[in-house]
Amino acid sequence: MTSTHSQGREGFGLYIHWPFCLSKCPYCDFNSHAARQIDQDRWRRALITELDHAAAEAGREDRLLTSIFFGGGTPSLMAPDTTAALIEHARSLFRCSNDLEITLEANPSAVDRDRFAAFRQAGVNRVSLGIQSLREDSLRFLERHHDRQEALTAIETAASLFPRYSFDLIYARPGQTVEEWRSELAEALTLAGDHLSLYQLTIEQGTRFFNDYAKGAFILPDDEQAVALYEVTQQMMTAAGRPAYEVSNHARPGEECRHNLTYWRGGDYLAVGPGAHGRLTLGDGAQRHTLALRRHRAPEIWLSQVEANGHATREKTILSAAERREELILMGLRLYDGLDPALFARLGGQSLDSALSASGLAMLRDEGLIATDGPLRVTPQGMLCLNSVIAALLP
């Protein structure tokens, strides 16, 4: 059953997950696994098999693919011909937009850097580098495999090879002062392209940092300090012409990561690879519904299931209308532009006003956390408390 609803500016993406890393970083809670020996041929065949399955799930006729994203793990450890095969196969399955964005997450180590040219050859037109810090001590604290010099080299290489590049920095690190961060960010801006992702360090359950932190091995900046760091980040990035367009993402207007915009705007995306998530809106009229999909997380199980069944779907649930609207709000309000009411009505099947708590909205406006004019938009001050703002907005 293929949907005939028209695809709008939310776009339609393909997410491919490569679950392997050289080693697991102590702060990372994504689906990543340290593995020494990987049978690249077997993995390529399996990813293509699941891509076929995902495409069939989505129905292809009227879909226009706007982005492909290789995430991980460390997808820069993928054999470039695997990347090429997947891109080529996706292009054969879907109509693609002229400016199809193909992003690959990459680490700055030599082993990754050496393949950059081949990735570009494969069709990747945007890289997102896991730099995390430009300071040696911080890189050691985060247990990254690269040092400062490798980070600089990687950025330089990416800048020379790819039309678009971005890198990640982790800030609000233990003991970090506003001045230290200001100088590190200023340096990053001299290296940056049109896009930067700046994440505050958070301690997630299931990571080694979670246990270290619980034992008091290090102390994080308190809320006041974290707020001060966030605010200086906003000032500098705005001044540098790359304001925040999402909680932690900054870009020159027009240079936002289109793939991530699809998540935030409630668009559909395909899930391929271990632990990959997908959203598919299917059916028409009263039959219209959104599927939430997740593939099996464990790489070995995923591989054997795909080989046996053509896919390794672990979860496939129909979102209730309320859940779907909740997701649209949860994701949409991460964007500084806010929630487009027309987009919400089209995807959520209900007007935005009727989906919100009137008393919550009034309170948030009183407190200056939601803008009083224009579309539903969280103010910069509100962005710092977004989780609570959203909880208050939902009925």
Place this chain on the structure above:
Amino acid sequence: MADLRHIRNFAIIAHIDHGKSTLADRLIQLCGGLSDREMKDQVLDSMDIERERGITIKAQAVRLSYQAKDGVTYELNLMDTPGHVDFAYEVSRSLAACEGSLLVVDASQGVEAQTLANVYQAIEAAHEIVPVLNKVDLPAADVPRVKEQIEDVIGIDASEAVEISAKTGLGVPNVLEALVQRLPAPEGNIDGPLQAMLVDSWYDSYLGVIILIRVKHGRIKRGMKIRMMQTGAVHQVDKVGVFTPKMVETGELHAGQMGFLMAGIKTVADTQVGDTITDDAKPALQPLPGFKPSIPVVWCGLFPIDSSEYEHLRDSLAKLRLNDSSFDFAPENSAALGFGFRCGFLGLLHMEIIQERLDREFDLDLITTAPSVVYRMHMTNGDVKELHNPADFPDPVKIATIEEPWVKATIMVPDDYLGNILALCTERRGEQVELTYVGNRAMVVYRLPLNEIVFDFYDRLKSISKGYASFDYEVEGYTEGDLVKVSILVNAEPVDALAFMAHRSQAEYRGRQICERLKDLIPKHLFKIPIQAAIGGKVIARETIAAMRKDVTAKCYGGDISRKRKLLDKQKEGKKRMRQFGKVEIPQTAFIQALRMGEDK
């Protein structure tokens, strides 16, 4: 054995931990009441709470058969009495059922305040008192000093005190002999009209209500129609017997004896402690003297944490009342806490026991509001109203005067801590009545407002005396005071469950304390929240909870929206444990913590 000369009825008076239960166990063992196999510690305390806390809540009577040195076999009836002042009336009835008492004192610790109150009651009941010094085998035992203390403080001859170790059994046979030789036999007319005192009663889910009685005159037999002289209720006796401590039916009890009876009674509310039971066919002319209905003096609200448990709470309270008619409950509706009950208790321990039983026996999670005493309000129109709940406080302009209950408190404490204790009593508006020394122990008697005691007094007392002070009180009467209602406002909305009554001189301090606690207990919101304490419209203390600064998930990865939604669901789940108050959500635990008596910040 219808010879009253061979009966002795006695109670045991002791402070907690001074060895009452152990001695009782030994006496039962020596008289062959239970085989070694059947013995367990604290045979008489059947409730879990009684065993754990080392207290007796319900009276029990055990018949022992003892062959004395004179060759005669005596019937010894041991009345195990409740040991706490909350149950002072029950204690007085238990004592009235006996002719004598064993006063058990720890030979290393000496007389404690609680013992004192009970021993005075025993003296009032005209008991012959046999002092028993326990734990004389311990190195810290100081027999001469404790004897002197008994003589000084209590004023009874301790020269012939029986020295024992209940734990090892040392000297315990001498206790039995002393009972026979020194206690008087009961008096009474076996052939007269029946007068039996209702000492206590309890509900057994298999047997129904079991009544503990002491027959003063006449006989009570199986099949007899009996009448409760206070309530007028008539029942037919199903079973009559004694505890050995096993339940043994005897078919009859006569004057001078004590034991149990069952008469198809469904609830203990029909069996009032102190009532006189007589023969419906041939009733006594007069009831026995000394009956008093029990009146709750401390009240608090009990609310289920999960509002769907309301019915369960109601049923549980009703069931507990089957067994304990001395507490009261009535439905209460609080804007903050929803539907619950206002409950009245004989005292603080009684309140704790009921709460604990609700938790344990009925698996109820409860929010308890601050305990409050019963105020007597004289209205300008001449009416007199009783106030059980600060939430019901009327418009102050309609009140002429307010009276509050005062108590006489007796505190015994080692010299070193006396200064702290005096300061505490003064801080709590106490008036010193008496201060005496025995050796290095001081005994102070104060008049104190009951309200000052229900508010964390006992815990403070214990902490400032390192646990050495012992304390007891009895309610004396009502005295006029400058009393005010303190409201607590969260974000300008009064929270009824947090309102309390206080003397004007204490209002600001208490108000500030609650505001400070709430500041730490209410999580930050998206806006700042003022917390105020106020008397009428006048704010007397204020704290502010700053607005939340940061609560955002930095990274949202790989389209995993489900995880974000789970976070939101968790937040929603957390909301369920909150009480919405205007715009503010207050965690239920905050009510419990803010109202918790006992610790300073």
